[in-house]
Amino acid sequence: MNLEKPASMNAFWMPFTANRDFKENPRLLVSAEGMYYRDVDGNQVLDGTAGLWCVPCGHAQPKIVSAVREMVGQLDFAPTFQMGHPAAFDLAEKLMDYTNHRFGQVFYTNSGSEAVDTALKMALAYHKARGEGSRTRLIGRERGYHGVGFGGMSVGGIGGNRKNFGPLLGGVDHLPHTHNLEKNAFTRGEPEHGMNLADELERIVALHDASTIAAVIVEPVAGSTGVLIPPKGYLKRLRELCTKHGILLIFDEVITGFGRLTTPFACDYFDVEPDMMTTAKGLTNGVIPMGAVFSKQFIYDTFMSGPTGIELFHGYTYSGHPIACAAALATLEVFQEQKILAHAASMQSYWEDAVHSLKGLPHVIDIRSIGMIAGIELASIPGKPGARAFSAFKQAFADGILIRTTGDIIAMSPPLVIEKKHIDELFGKLRTVLKNLA
Numbered sequence: 001m002n003l004e005k006p007a008s009m010n011a012f013w014m015p016f017t018a019n020r021d022f023k024e025n026p027r028l029l030v031s032a033e034g035m036y037y038r039d040v041d042g043n044q045v046l047d048g049t050a051g052l053w054c055v056p057c058g059h060a061q062p063k064i065v066s067a068v069r070e071m072v073g074q075l076d077f078a079p080t081f082q083m084g085h086p087a088a089f090d091l092a093e094k095l096m097d098y099t100n101h102r103f104g105q106v107f108y109t110n111s112g113s114e115a116v117d118t119a120l121k122m123a124l125a126y127h128k129a130r131g132e133g134s135r136t137r138l139i140g141r142e143r144g145y146h147g148v149g150f151g152g153m154s155v156g157g158i159g160g161n162r163k164n165f166g167p168l169l170g171g172v173d174h175l176p177h178t179h180n181l182e183k184n185a186f187t188r189g190e191p192e193h194g195m196n197l198a199d200e201l202e203r204i205v206a207l208h209d210a211s212t213i214a215a216v217i218v219e220p221v222a223g224s225t226g227v228l229i230p231p232k233g234y235l236k237r238l239r240e241l242c243t244k245h246g247i248l249l250i251f252d253e254v255i256t257g258f259g260r261l262t263t264p265f266a267c268d269y270f271d272v273e274p275d276m277m278t279t280a281k282g283l284t285n286g287v288i289p290m291g292a293v294f295s296k297q298f299i300y301d302t303f304m305s306g307p308t309g310i311e312l313f314h315g316y317t318y319s320g321h322p323i324a325c326a327a328a329l330a331t332l333e334v335f336q337e338q339k340i341l342a343h344a345a346s347m348q349s350y351w352e353d354a355v356h357s358l359k360g361l362p363h364v365i366d367i368r369s370i371g372m373i374a375g376i377e378l379a380s381i382p383g384k385p386g387a388r389a390f391s392a393f394k395q396a397f398a399d400g401i402l403i404r405t406t407g408d409i410i411a412m413s414p415p416l417v418i419e420k421k422h423i424d425e426l427f428g429k430l431r432t433v434l435k436n437l438a
């Protein structure tokens, strides 16, 4: 494997990246272990973001690495269309245990985007199968991120991700986002104000009629638009309204799943029962791409009581890939053996105190935290939204810490195996970056 700077960087069209800027001044990672990356110049970089929210058990976790090695030599690929392999079934059962049997089935995808589009299609087909084919409308939320498929983009609420891609899906509406700096700045955990924003669903129902609405999809904690934490009572209220109107509630747990809030899923943390849940990322500790849609037993039963034959005309060549299944099975074992959730819970208040200690630094207009997530919002440079946080990101990397920025918000979500010494290093270096930020 090449550990040197590549001879040319022209051919790789990089995703969600300022390609020209990056290729002028690249940030290249060549190896990773535990809490650290190593870059091409040999510098250690402390991972404050678990890659892209996807490495809860730490990098190069030995058990997961050896499970992948073993499976690639044993069963490199096996189709799951009218075929199967034991690991896919074993993993599904283990995942049901891990969700405490809140759900009855799991459908495999290869990413969060595919999980979202799968869940939306399931919702539509479910209503059709039970004789309510008029329920075709999908409701997302402003500032929601649900990946980059046409379904996910359409229910998503990020202007930049939508504006260049045509009319998107028809029949989609959006709830308002819940971010409110005037009322909720510098909150630890769920903010006080904004539960009533869930009632906006009543307005949407009044406009379109419940008989046209299939599903509501929300991230329990919105990650990609900068750590937007649901106001107290908001998700419970959304659940009540969906139940009242016969609308399926989908939680997009692509970032909150697998321990990010110190519980297995956000639905455990908030004690709210979604009808479906989309996941990816931490499912395999980020080692191999895999996503999964969890669905309630009643949804599966509806399909299984329809005509015989293929019940859902949907799937991916790599749904339930053996190597991904091996990685996910090993990840679940690591969660249990290493008591990853208990460790994360034991670090949570230290983590939260550390991030809130940055209050008062220049340009910091909000700090918010929940579980092992932190958001730091900076005042924008007039006329240059995002520029201030992006320069913090670049400086942080140069100083040996990986943070993530979206607009002028810094989002942090470290591997859950983080220790106090890493928290000290991360926030010590970030403090210096913020102090010197123009």
Ligand SMILES: Cc1ncc(COP(=O)(O)O)c(C=O)c1O
Binding pocket: 110, 111, 112, 113, 114, 116, 145, 146, 147, 148, 219, 223, 224, 252, 253, 254, 255, 280, 281
């Ligand atoms: C909530 C949420 N949904 C969906 C996705 C898309 O996942 P992927 O990039 O694996 O397609 C993401 C990715 O960050 C996400 O945060």
